[in-house]
Amino acid sequence: MPKVHIEFTEGEDKITLEGPTEDVNVAQEQIEAMVKDLVHRMDYVEISIDHKFHRHLIGKSGANINRIKDQYKVSVRIPPDSEKSSLIRIEGDPQGVQQAKRELLELASRMENERTKDLIIEQRFHRTIIGQKGERIREIRDKFPEVIINFPDPAQKSDIVQLRGPKNEVEKCTKYMQKMVADLVENSYSISVPIFKQFHKNIIGKGGANIKKIREESNTKIDLPAENSNSETIVITGKRANCEAARSRILSIQKDLANIAEVEVSIPAKLHNSLIGTKGRLIRSIMEECGGVHIHFPVEGSGSDTVVIRGPSSDVEKARKQLLHLAEEKQTKSFTVDIRAKPEYHKFLIGKGGGKIRKVRDTTGTRIIFPTAEDRDQDLITIIGKEDAVREAQRELEALIQNLDNVVEECMLVDPKHHRHFVIRRGQVLREIAEEYGGVMVSFPRSGTQSDRVTLKGAKECVEAAKQRIQEIIEDLEAQVTIECAIPQKFHRSVMGPKGSRIQQITRDYGVQIKFPDREESPAAQENGDDPGEGREADPGSPRRCDIITISGRKEKCEAAKEALEALVPVTTEVEVPFDLHRYIIGQKGSGIRKMMDEFEVNIHVPAPELQSDTIAITGLAANLDRAKAGLLERVRELRAEQEDRALRSFKLSVTVDPKYHPKIIGRKGAVITQIRLEHDVNIQFPDKDDGNQPQDQISITGYEKNAEAARDAILKIVGELEQMVSEDVPLDHRVHARIIGARGKAIRKIMDEFKVDIRFPQSGAPDPNCVTVTGLPENVEEAVDHILNLEEEYLADVVDSEVLQVHMRPPAHEEAKAPSKGFVVRDAPWTTGSSEKAPDMSSSEEFPSFGAQVAPKTLPWGPKR
Numbered sequence: 081m082p083k084v085h086i087e088f089t090e091g092e093d094k095i096t097l098e099g100p101t102e103d104v105n106v107a108q109e110q111i112e113a114m115v116k117d118l119v120h121r122m123d124y125v126e127i128s129i130d131h132k133f134h135r136h137l138i139g140k141s142g143a144n145i146n147r148i149k150d151q152y153k154v155s156v157r158i159p160p161d162s163e164k165s166s167l168i169r170i171e172g173d174p175q176g177v178q179q180a181k182r183e184l185l186e187l188a189s190r191m192e193n194e195r196t197k198d199l200i201i202e203q204r205f206h207r208t209i210i211g212q213k214g215e216r217i218r219e220i221r222d223k224f225p226e227v228i229i230n231f232p233d234p235a236q237k238s239d240i241v242q243l244r245g246p247k248n249e250v251e252k253c254t255k256y257m258q259k260m261v262a263d264l265v266e267n268s269y270s271i272s273v274p275i276f277k278q279f280h281k282n283i284i285g286k287g288g289a290n291i292k293k294i295r296e297e298s299n300t301k302i303d304l305p306a307e308n309s310n311s312e313t314i315v316i317t318g319k320r321a322n323c324e325a326a327r328s329r330i331l332s333i334q335k336d337l338a339n340i341a342e343v344e345v346s347i348p349a350k351l352h353n354s355l356i357g358t359k360g361r362l363i364r365s366i367m368e369e370c371g372g373v374h375i376h377f378p379v380e381g382s383g384s385d386t387v388v389i390r391g392p393s394s395d396v397e398k399a400r401k402q403l404l405h406l407a408e409e410k411q412t413k414s415f416t417v418d419i420r421a422k423p424e425y426h427k428f429l430i431g432k433g434g435g436k437i438r439k440v441r442d443t444t445g446t447r448i449i450f451p452t453a454e455d456r457d458q459d460l461i462t463i464i465g466k467e468d469a470v471r472e473a474q475r476e477l478e479a480l481i482q483n484l485d486n487v488v489e490e491c492m493l494v495d496p497k498h499h500r501h502f503v504i505r506r507g508q509v510l511r512e513i514a515e516e517y518g519g520v521m522v523s524f525p526r527s528g529t530q531s532d533r534v535t536l537k538g539a540k541e542c543v544e545a546a547k548q549r550i551q552e553i554i555e556d557l558e559a560q561v562t563i564e565c566a567i568p569q570k571f572h573r574s575v576m577g578p579k580g581s582r583i584q585q586i587t588r589d590y591g592v593q594i595k596f597p598d599r600e601e602s603p604a605a606q607e608n609g610d611d612p613g614e615g616r617e618a619d620p621g622s623p624r625r626c627d628i629i630t631i632s633g634r635k636e637k638c639e640a641a642k643e644a645l646e647a648l649v650p651v652t653t654e655v656e657v658p659f660d661l662h663r664y665i666i667g668q669k670g671s672g673i674r675k676m677m678d679e680f681e682v683n684i685h686v687p688a689p690e691l692q693s694d695t696i697a698i699t700g701l702a703a704n705l706d707r708a709k710a711g712l713l714e715r716v717r718e719l720r721a722e723q724e725d726r727a728l729r730s731f732k733l734s735v736t737v738d739p740k741y742h743p744k745i746i747g748r749k750g751a752v753i754t755q756i757r758l759e760h761d762v763n764i765q766f767p768d769k770d771d772g773n774q775p776q777d778q779i780s781i782t783g784y785e786k787n788a789e790a791a792r793d794a795i796l797k798i799v800g801e802l803e804q805m806v807s808e809d810v811p812l813d814h815r816v817h818a819r820i821i822g823a824r825g826k827a828i829r830k831i832m833d834e835f836k837v838d839i840r841f842p843q844s845g846a847p848d849p850n851c852v853t854v855t856g857l858p859e860n861v862e863e864a865v866d867h868i869l870n871l872e873e874e875y876l877a878d879v880v881d882s883e884v885l886q887v888h889m890r891p892p893a894h895e896e897a898k899a900p901s902k903g904f905v906v907r908d909a910p911w912t913t914g915s916s917e918k919a920p921d922m923s924s925s926e927e928f929p930s931f932g933a934q935v936a937p938k939t940l941p942w943g944p945k946r
Contacts, residue, residue, distance in 0.1 A: 083103055084099035084100075084103045084104055085097070085099055086107065086111075095111065097111075122171060122173065123171070123173070123174035124170060125169075125170050125178075125181055126167050126169050126170075127170070127181055128167055129166055129184065129188040130192075131161070131164060131166050133188055134158050134159075134168075136187075138158060144187075145158065148180050151179075151180075152172065152176035152177070153172055154170050154171060154172030154177055154180045155170070155171045155172060156169070156184075157169040157171075160845070161844070168184065194245060195245075195246075195247045195250055196242060196243070196244045196250075197242070197244075197254060197768070198240045198241070198242055199240070200241075200750050201239060201257070201261055202261075202754065203232075203237060203239050205264050205268075206232075209231075209257070220253070220256070223253075224249055224252065224253040226246050227243055227245035228243070228244045229241065229242075229243055229253070230242040230244070236749060237749070238749030239750035239751075240749055240750045241257075243257075265763075266319060267317075268318075269318065269319060269323050270323070271316050271323050271324075272316075273313065273327050273330055274313055274314075275313075275314050275331075275334050276334065278342075279333070279334050280304055280305075280312075280314075282333060283304070283314070283330055284304065290333070291304070295326075297325075297329075298316075298318065298322045298326035298329065299319070299322050299667065299671045299672075300319075300323055300325075301318060302315070302316050302317075302326060303315045314330060316330075320722065321715075321718045321722060341392070341396045342389070342390040343389050343390075343396055343397075343400055344387070344388055344389075345403055345404065346387075347385055347403070349382075349383060349384065349385050351410050352377050352380070353380075354410050355403070355407060356377065357449075361452070362406075362447075362449060362462075363377075365447075365449040365450070366399055369402070370395045370398045370399035370402065373390065373391030375388070375389050375403065376388040376389075376390070389403070406464070409464065409465060414464055414465055414466065415464070416463070416464050417462070417463045417470050417471075418461065418462050418463075419460075419463070419477060419481070420460060421477075421481045421484075422459065423459065425481060425484045425519070426451075426461075428539075428542055429461075429477065429480055429481070430450065436480075437450075440473050440476050440477065441473075444465065444470075444473040445465055445466070445469050446464060446465030446466075446469045446472075446473045447463070447464045448462070448463050448464075448477070449461065449463075483539055483540060483541050485539065486539060488538070488539070489536070490535075490536050490543055490547065491533055491535050491536070492534050492536065492547055492550065493532045493534070494524075494554060495554070496525070496531070496532055498554055498557050498558075499525070501553070501557060502524060513550070519538060520536055520537065520538035520539075520543055521536070521538060522536050522546065522550070523536075523537075534550070556591075556633075556634060560633055560634060561632070561638060562630055562631065562638075563631050564629070565629045565630075565631060565646065566623035566629075567627060567629060567645065567646070568627050569624070569627050571649050571650055572596055572629075574649075574700075575645060582648055583596075589641075590633065590644070591634070591637055592633030592634075592637050592638055592641045593632040593633060594630070595629065597626050597627070597628055598626065629645065647701065647702070647703070648701060650683070650700050650701060651702050651705065652697055652698065652699040653698050653705050654696070654697050655697075655698060655709055655712050655713065656695060656696075657695075657712065659692050659693065661716060661719050662686050662689070662696070664719050664722075665686060665696070665712070665715060665719070666686055672715075673686065676712065679711065680704050680708035681701065681704050682698050682700030683700060684697070684698050684712070685697040696712065728784055728785070729783055731782070731785040731788055732782045732788070733780075733781055733789070733792060734781070735779050735792045735796065736777050736779075737778075737795065737799055738799075739767075739776045741798075742766055742779075744798065744802055745779075756791050757791070759791075759794075760783065760787045760788075760791040761783055762787050762791045764780070764782075764791065765779070765780040767779070779795065801857065804857055804858075805861075806855070806856070806857075806858050807853055807854070807855040807861075808853070808855075808865060810865050810868065810869070811850050811851065811852075812850055812872050813850055814849040814850050815879045816872050816875040816876055817852075820868060820871055820875070821841065831867065835856065835860050835863055835864035836856055836857070836860050837856030837860050838854070839853070839854050839864070839868070840852065840853040840855070852868070854868075
């Protein structure tokens, strides 16, 4: 290869050669031969693809077209937007050219069949449609895999969701999402319920149990204000009927709590510590005695005299009187005495229902405080009051304690057949006699002996009381009978109630024992010869063994318990409910029917859909049936009202509007149309641009008739304003455009908002780069034009100054980079070696002939003189 420097100029079809003349000529011949060979082996093709698809073919940052170039080893020229040309040229190896052509045409065909649709969905529903962790939008995308769904950035506060993909799939996805939005709208009814802040924790319940139950039963979303918020408003969201049900439940809780009162009592701060007592013993005794009221003292050192008492109204008043009485005693220098008594004596000293200790308090006018579980000293009893009264109460209590300390041992006769009743369940009955009667010890004979002698040891009064109680128990045992109550086995579970609660209540109320039979034997057992009746007559009308419930106890109590059991046997009534309402009665995943069954404690049977029956059966206790029937009929009325409301909301009208005004009515990011929709509570649909069968000038409005008409008037008002608008082209120096627009369009948006106009700047490559169009009402356009012309004058002065400054700051000419050379550069030619040979005349056709031209021979050869 000759010693020639070869330089390729990027972006131009030119190669520069530098070196000795002969070497340059040789290199040039070789390069031209290579180019001819390449041209012979290369192919090219031009394809026509609508220029609107060009940017998609190029891809983001050229990724798509660069991949095609690299993959097929071709060059692809896509014309710039300013040319508005659809021709794309592909050059390269013939096979690569054809492969690239095929792929580009396939992409174009796919894009021609593809469409983009802007779906207007209120932003408040976006998060719900997407799902908490994106699970719902993934489900939609899996259902329509060919459709790309793009939600706007939440910060943009836009209602426009963009769908892109094959036309048919986009339409299906649109209908699917519109139905989803319609369901969300139906379920987005919201009401605010003001509830006193102090009741919020009651509504929430322990561990959130109450609020969770209300949410599940009503199928609603319930939001409570933050604990540190001053708001008292609870917001309920869901279907209208469900929201009303949740609201009623919450208000009923507040009503139940409404008798809770809060009073303030003024007591000198210097008395507070003495009223609280050591480790809070004194004030705790008042709170426990008065039904668990809460008494709050101010922070020590605050100087406040205000003590707050909160709780049920009657108990608050009682606590207030006791607190004031105790404060009065403290001010008159009350006297305090502590006495000691074994903890097991305390219950006996207090007496049944507090009778004994109340008698001492009333006769002496003192306050007597027994230790609580939190107190370390469980023997200590404190008496407070005037000294004489305290001494008297002390004497009475010490006398009672002394009697309890005088231990005696007595015997009583108890039939051995009753012994087992007292010692079963590890002696639970005996432990309960001991706790109630001052720790009396009761000893029964050992099992297996026939002795009827029972020994009691303890304080005389306690022993006498315990003997009396044992005798009462024995009388009950001897008076016991067992009766049968026949209830069909299929109702036993209902009679028992949840976790046997109803049976437990009856046994407590009537002091009886109730035993249910084993379940009916399987048919196989009966075939083996077992008689399910165990000797009962095989009378078809007689009850089966598995139906018999036994009740043991006093006869009169057993009879009463039997009546209570029979009252628990469910009965059935039928209610006529139109078949078309059944699915709404059942509710989502059965939530509606479960709620009614739980509320009225009945079973509700809805017939199968294929039967199309109008009859719903309610089974339950007779006492509950009327309430359940009334509740079901009330639900039917609510559903009818909802149907009527839906019918009213389904009123639809169309308004004719020139399609050129549609973007203005929609507004930037759907802001204008969203405002109209929210203000008038309607749904507004614009025609599909890609549907040729759909009139493009018809806008549909759906909602209440009055609201739809108001929304129509609002749209027509906008149209009226748009029709009055004018457009004016303003010559505005393109050098100030960027400054007038501002960062991210902030400045121009401010101008448009201020003057209520629309301002459009020319796109890149426009014929007139200075032409700016201002559109709006005539007076607004005039003011806006004046404003931007003033800005142009101000900004243009800055531009001119900047350009002048740049001219003066340019480097000297000798420091500027050399311009790229044109054509071949030849060095060491004969005319540069110092000889007298002059340089060739570049304007001479003889010295520089055109290709193919006839040239007259020159007398002297070109070269140095010899």
